[in-house]
Amino acid sequence: MSSNTFPNATILGYPRIGPNRELKKAVESYWKGDSTHAELNAAAEALQDRTIDRLVELGLSAADSSIPADFALYDQVLDTTAALGALPQRFADLGGPDGEVGTDAYFTLARGDKERQPLEMTKWFDTNYHYLVPEIGPETPFRALADGLAGIVKRQSARGNTLRPVLVGPVTYLLLSKPEEGAPEGFDPLDRLDDAVAAYRGIIAQLAAAGAEWVQLDEPGLVTERGSTLVPLAEKAYAALAGEKEYDGVARPSLFVTTGYGTAGDITAPGAGLAALASTGIEAVHADLVRGAIPAAGQLTALGATRLVAGVVDGRNIWRNDLAASLQTLVGLESAVAGDLAVATTTSMLHVPHDVTLEPSLPEHLPGWLAFADQKVAEVLTLAKGLADGTAGIEAEIAASDAAIEHRASFAGTRVESVRQRQAALTEQDIDRAPAEQRAEAQKARLNLPDLPTTTIGSFPQTGEVRKARAEFRAGKITAEQYDQFLKEEIARVVALQEDLGLDVLVHGEPERNDMVQYFAENFDGFAETVNGWVQSYGSRCTRPSILWGDVTRPAAFTAPWTRYAQSLTEKPLKGMLTGPVTILAWSFVRNDQPLGETADQVALALRDEIADLEADGTAIIQVDEPALRELLPLRAADQASYLKWSVESFRLATSGVRPDTQIHTHLCYSEFGEVIAGIDGLNADVTSIEAARSKMEVAADLAEFGYRRGVGPGVYDIHSPRVPSTEEVESLIKTAIANVPLPQLWINPDCGLKTRGYEETVASLRNVVAATESARAAL
Numbered sequence: 203m204s205s206n207t208f209p210n211a212t213i214l215g216y217p218r219i220g221p222n223r224e225l226k227k228a229v230e231s232y233w234k235g236d237s238t239h240a241e242l243n244a245a246a247e248a249l250q251d252r253t254i255d256r257l258v259e260l261g262l263s264a265a266d267s268s269i270p271a272d273f274a275l276y277d278q279v280l281d282t283t284a285a286l287g288a289l290p291q292r293f294a295d296l297g298g299p300d301g302e303v304g305t306d307a308y309f310t311l312a313r314g315d316k317e318r319q320p321l322e323m324t325k326w327f328d329t330n331y332h333y334l335v336p337e338i339g340p341e342t343p344f345r346a347l348a349d350g351l352a353g354i355v356k357r358q359s360a361r362g363n364t365l366r367p368v369l370v371g372p373v374t375y376l377l378l379s380k381p382e383e384g385a386p387e388g389f390d391p392l393d394r395l396d397d398a399v400a401a402y403r404g405i406i407a408q409l410a411a412a413g414a415e416w417v418q419l420d421e422p423g424l425v426t427e428r429g430s431t432l433v434p435l436a437e438k439a440y441a442a443l444a445g446e447k448e449y450d451g452v453a454r455p456s457l458f459v460t461t462g463y464g465t466a467g468d469i470t471a472p473g474a475g476l477a478a479l480a481s482t483g484i485e486a487v488h489a490d491l492v493r494g495a496i497p498a499a500g501q502l503t504a505l506g507a508t509r510l511v512a513g514v515v516d517g518r519n520i521w522r523n524d525l526a527a528s529l530q531t532l533v534g535l536e537s538a539v540a541g542d543l544a545v546a547t548t549t550s551m552l553h554v555p556h557d558v559t560l561e562p563s564l565p566e567h568l569p570g571w572l573a574f575a576d577q578k579v580a581e582v583l584t585l586a587k588g589l590a591d592g593t594a595g596i597e598a599e600i601a602a603s604d605a606a607i608e609h610r611a612s613f614a615g616t617r618v619e620s621v622r623q624r625q626a627a628l629t630e631q632d633i634d635r636a637p638a639e640q641r642a643e644a645q646k647a648r649l650n651l652p653d654l655p656t657t658t659i660g661s662f663p664q665t666g667e668v669r670k671a672r673a674e675f676r677a678g679k680i681t682a683e684q685y686d687q688f689l690k691e692e693i694a695r696v697v698a699l700q701e702d703l704g705l706d707v708l709v710h711g712e713p714e715r716n717d718m719v720q721y722f723a724e725n726f727d728g729f730a731e732t733v734n735g736w737v738q739s740y741g742s743r744c745t746r747p748s749i750l751w752g753d754v755t756r757p758a759a760f761t762a763p764w765t766r767y768a769q770s771l772t773e774k775p776l777k778g779m780l781t782g783p784v785t786i787l788a789w790s791f792v793r794n795d796q797p798l799g800e801t802a803d804q805v806a807l808a809l810r811d812e813i814a815d816l817e818a819d820g821t822a823i824i825q826v827d828e829p830a831l832r833e834l835l836p837l838r839a840a841d842q843a844s845y846l847k848w849s850v851e852s853f854r855l856a857t858s859g860v861r862p863d864t865q866i867h868t869h870l871c872y873s874e875f876g877e878v879i880a881g882i883d884g885l886n887a888d889v890t891s892i893e894a895a896r897s898k899m900e901v902a903a904d905l906a907e908f909g910y911r912r913g914v915g916p917g918v919y920d921i922h923s924p925r926v927p928s929t930e931e932v933e934s935l936i937k938t939a940i941a942n943v944p945l946p947q948l949w950i951n952p953d954c955g956l957k958t959r960g961y962e963e964t965v966a967s968l969r970n971v972v973a974a975t976e977s978a979r980a981a982l
C-alpha cells in the first residue's frame with residue numbers, strides 16, 4: 203500500500219521519442235504497414251525499459267515512484283482521452299465492446315481516416331508541442347479504461363519497478379477540450395467536470411490495482427489567464443478525488459498534482475492556488491519556480507501536510523542550472539513549509555533533447571553550458587542532496603556550475619562589442635518608415651500589379667530529389683558546385699512553372715532550406731546546431747531547434763544570391779524571402795542571460811543587413827515570415843502588452859531600413875487573430891498573408907470589423923491536405939474577401955507554404971486559384 207512519502211527527487215516527465223528517435227521509427231513503420239502490432243508493442247516496451255534503466259543509471263530510484271510512467275505513443279492528452287474512453291460521436295464506432303480505444307482507434311483519432319478529419323491539433327500552452335484537442339459534448343461517455351497505462355505499471359512492477367503513472371488532470375483536460383460539434387450554444391466542456399472526476403476515480407483505482415502508489419495529475423491549465431476561476435473547480439475535483447483515503451474500501455494511491463508553465467491561480471497572490479489544491483487532501487503539489495512566482499510564506503504554511511515539490515530545474519530550456527541560486531530558493535522555501543521539500547523539474551522534459559553527450563559536433567565551448575534531459579536529472583538529484591546535506595554536500599557540483607556560468611559570461615562570443623554598440627545607438631527612427639499611404643503609392647508605381655495580385659507564400663514542394671541532393675551534399679557525396687547547380691536548376695524550374703501558371707509575384711521556392719529557422723541559424727553567428735537534439739513537436743514529428751547562445755551577427759549575404767539568380771530568370775517581380783526575428787527565437791533554444799527582446803533585436807539587425815543586400819540588388823518585394831508571433835504570446839494577459847511591444851518592434855527593426863517603394867510582406871500561419879490584430883497592424887508591413895481557407899474566410903469579418911487598412915492576402919487554398927479546391931470554391935472565397943476588404947488592399951494566395959505538398963495537387967490547385975482570380979477580376 204501507499205507509503206505516502208513522496209520521493210525527494212523526481213522529474214515530471216522525460217523525452218518520449220528516444221535518443222535515436224526509436225518511437226518515431228516504430229510508430230511510422232507501423233503506420234506504413236511495415237511492422238505488426240506486436241512489433242510496435244515490443245518496440246514501445248523496449249523503449250520504456252531503456253528509459254527506466256537509463257534513469258536508474260542516472261541515479262533516480264525505480265522503487266519509490268520517482269520515475270513517471272509517461273509513455274504516450276502519440277500524445278499525452280490523447281492518452282487521457284483513451285483512458286477516459288471519451289470518444290466524440292463522430293468517432294463513436296471506433297470504441298470496442300466496452301468503449302475501449304485500441305491502438306488503431308487511437309491512431310485514427312490522431313490521424314483521421316478516409317471519411318474523417320482527425321482531432322484538431324493545437325499548441326500545448328506557450329510551447330512548440332502540439333496536442334490533440336478532445337471533443338466533448340453533453341453526452342460524451344466518460345469511462346475508466348486505464349488498461350494501457352495500468353499494463354505498463356504492471357509490467358514494470360514485475361521487473362521490480364514502482365512507477366508513478368501520469369495523466370492530464372480533469373480540469374486541464376476539460377479546459378483544453380472543445381465543445382463537440384452540435385453541442386448546445388453556451389456548452390462548456392468544463393460543465394462535465396463531475397462526470398469526468400467520477401471516471402478519473404475509476405482510472406486511479408485501476409492504476410492502484412496495477413501497483414501504483416502515486417498517481418501524477420498534470421494541471422497546467424491552472425497557470426493560464428483563466429487560472430483564478432479554475433482553482434475553485436480544481437478544489438471541487440480534487441476534494442472528490444482526495445477527500446477519502448479509500449475508494450470503495452480499497453486504499454487509493456497518493457495523489458500528486460503538478461502546475462508547470464507558470465503560477466497556479468491568482469498571480470497577485472502567489473502560492474494561493476497551491477494552498478487551495480493542498481486543502482483538498484492531495485498528498486503532494488508541484489510548483490514551477492522558474493516561470494512561476496515563488497509562493498508567499500503564508501501560503502507555504504497553508505500547505506500543511508501536503509508535500510511541496512519544487513520545480514527548480516527548467517524543463518523547457520537547455521541551459522545548465524545555476525545550482526547555487528536554485529539551492530538558495532529551495533532553502534528559502536524549506537524554512538516555510540511544514541514538511542520536507544522535494545526537488546523536481548518545472549515541467550515534463552518533453553521539450554528538451556535527451557543527452558548533451560550524444561552531440562558530436564557542438565563548438566568546444568558549448569557543451570559545458572548545457573543540460574539536456576539526462577543532465578537535468580543529475581541536477582535534480584544534486585539539488586536534493588544539497589537540500590538534505592547542506593551546501594557542503596554538493597560543493598564540487600556548485601563549483602562546476604559557478605565555473606560554467608562564469609565561463610559563459612566572459613566568453614568572447616557572448617558579448618560582441620560591435621553588436622552592443624549598434625544596439626545602444628538605435629533610435630525610434632530605426633523602427634519607422636514613411637507613412638503607409640505614401641509607401642503604397644510609391645510601390646504601386648514601381649510594381650504596376652493588376653487588381654487581386656496573385657502570389658504564393660514562398661516554398662514549393664520539397665521533392666524527394668531536393669532532399670536527396672541536400673543529404674548527398676551533407677554527406678560529401680556531391681560537391682558544393684554540384685549542389686549549387688542542382689539548386690539553380692530547381693529554382694529555374696519553379697520560376698518557369700510560376701510563369702506558366704500566370705502568377706503575378708513569383709518566389710524562388712526555397713529548395714536550399716531544410717527548415718525556415720535552422721537555415722538562418724546556420725548562416726548567422728551566435729547559433730549552434732545539434733545533430734541528435736530532436737524534440738517532439740507532435741505525434742512522430744520532431745524538430746531539432748538550434749541553440750542561440752551568443753550575440754548574433756550575419757557574416758555575409760546568404761539569401762540574396764539565390765533571389766538575385768531567380769529574379770534574373772523572369773520579368774515579373776520576385777519576392778525575397780526571410781524568417782522573422784520572433785519566429786527564429788520561438789523555434790530555437792534561446793540564451794536565458796538577457797531579456798528575449800534584446801536577443802530579438804540582435805536577430806532583427808542581422809536580418810536588416812540581409813534585407814539591405816536584397817534591396818541593393820533591386821528586389822522590390824521582401825517577405826519576412828512571422829508564423830510564430832502568436833505562439834510566443836504569454837499565457838497571462840498582464841504579460842502580453844510588453845511581449846507585443848518587443849516582438850513587434852523587433853520586426854520593425856528588421857524591416858524599416860528600406861525605401862518607401864520597397865514593399866514589405868509578412869506571413870502569419872494562423873487564422874484566429876482577433877486577439878493580436880492590433881499587434882499585426884503594428885508590424886507596419888505593407889502586405890500580410892494569413893491562413894483563411896481552412897476557416898472559410900472567417901477572418902475577412904475580423905478584418906472588416908477592425909477596419910484593417912493595409913494590404914492583406916487571406917488564404918484561398920488550404921495547403922494542409924492534398925485536396926484540390928475547385929475554381930468555384932476559390933472564387934467564392936475571393937468574393938467573401940472582396941465583400942469585406944477594400945479591393946486595392948487584397949492579395950490572392952494559398953494559406954501557407956507548399957513545402958509539404960506534392961507537385962500534382964499543387965499545380966492543379968494553383969491553376970484553379972489563378973482561374974478563379976481571373977474570373978473574379980472579370981466580374982469587378
Ligand code: GLN
Nearest residue numbers: 659660661827829955956
Ligand atoms: N515562407 C515559408 C514557406 O513558404 C513560410 C512557412 C510558414 O509560414 N510556416 O514555407
Ligand code: ZN
Nearest residue numbers: 870871954955
Ligand atoms: Zn504559414
